Amino acid sequence: MKGRSVLIFALLAIAAVVIAGTSYACVSAEDPYSVEVLLNKPGLSYDLSMLKSAENVVNVNPELIGVSGEVVVYKSHYHDDLAAILYESSIETAEETISVRLTPKVHEVTEYRYKTKAQISKTEFEPHQNFSHLTTPEDLEIPGWSIKQSGGGCVADECFYSYSAEYKENDNWIEISFFPPERTRGGIEIDIETNKELSEELKNEILNVISSMFYLGKPDFQKIRDALHEMEKEEMKVPEPVFNFTDEEAKEALKTELEWLSNTGIIKGLTDEDIQEVKNTTKVGYAGYNSRIFYEDGKWIPYSESENPEMTMVKAVAVCSFSLKGIQIPTQDVVITETESNIGSPEGDVVTVVLGIVIVILAAIGVVVIWVMRRW
Structure with missing residues (x-):
């Protein structure tokens, strides 16, 4: 099921490029099982220097993963098989900042697909239900x-739209894709894909769904x-996370990583309230340019839910190479020297204050001693 989601995501991304035109955003086949937050809130700052010089951290060539700016990868502080990726990124309305991404290690598994397709004579959708014509298929x-x-x-x-109908029950799924004439140069094409052989009951379900999308004549129905x-x-080889990275796991993992980055001073200005709100928003799949979490109008939300139309780019995407494939993820924890880890952190501030107090006390004692000695 997870592998299917990855493949569908990648295929839809490619299809969107063909249909939509020349405005591009970067998506990855790893997005559906990753989580990510862009720390674009005003007042936040970051410094990757101590991470780049730390032990058990990989400094990655940005070109290898299809981004610009500095990139570091290390083992997350939540799970040994979860990689943390920090890379410099931006959105249209903000200066370059840092994005924190968590991606599980994967292995390949064998899965099976059952596919078929048919092209019907219809060139437009005719959604209807209960003897009433509907505005769009989404109203069904x-x-x-x-x-x-x-x-x-x-x-x-003239505009054309493609639609999909999905069915999920336990580990069984069916995907019906409807492609418009603009792509097919003829009637609408219907692609059907499932992970198991279809029973007669499910075949009838599919016929019912398609018959609700169009007023089908006998020839098209028979096709x-x-x-x-x-x-x-x-038979297909698909990537699958090596552990069950659930929404709850993702929430705790991202919270843990943001807390560590804040406590070490790598990220400054992120409050406990910010971290909690990011945690509450987090879901597996909220990753990549169009879906990662970011800050807008006082709240942390998925980028795809932005109310600013100039920032929402889900209509045109391009597949990039953002991938951990070929990157050796460290198996040991990050080691930052005590001096470096205290810089700019709450612990570092406490140490500075304590040292200051000690120096003042010692100076006062020195003055008293000198005064007493002079009296003698």
Whole structure:
């Protein structure tokens, strides 16, 4: 299931580039099982120098992962199989800042897919339900199914949109993709993919969903029925995290990392309230340019939920090489010298104050001793 999500995410990203045009944002096949926060809140600052010189930290060439600026990778402070990636990044309305990303180590697993497709004569969607025509396919309410827009583009004054219908039950899933004529140069193409052989009951479910998207004539209906009886089985190697990185794990992991970065002084200005709000917002998959958490209008939210339309770039994306593949993630904890770790941290401030008090006391004692000696 996790591997499927990764593949679907990457394929949709590529499709969106083809449909949408020339405005690009960077996404990665690792985003669906990662979490990330861009620390763009005004007043926050960072200094990677002590990390770059610390033990058990890898300084990565930015070009290897498709970003600009400095990049460091180390073992997270939450789980041995979870990598922490800090890299310099930015958004349109803010100066370059730091992004904190957590990505589990992965291994390849073998999964199977059952696929088929059919092209029908329809060139437009005709969503309908209970004898009423609906505005968009997203208005359909079919138990067990989630229908949503998955892409779009315009040619001259004519716009086309693709949709997907997803079904999930336990470890069984079905994905139906509807591609517009602008892509297919003909009628709408319907692609069906599942992870298990379909029962007759599920085949009828699929026919019901598709029949709700269009007023199908007998020839088109038969095309789809025939396609469902001619599904091809494919073996695939897909990446899967080596441990179950759940939403709860992600919340605690990101909280732990932000606290460590703050306590060491690598990040300054991040409050306990900020960290708690980031934790509350965190979900697995909130990573990458369009989905990572960031600060806007006094709150930490996923980038895709921004109310600023100039900042939301989900309509046009490009696949980049942001990946841990080929990077040797350290197996030991980060080691920063005590002097460096105290710089700018609460502990460092306490040490400075204590030393100051000691010096003042010693100076006072010295003055008293000299005064007494002179009286003698």
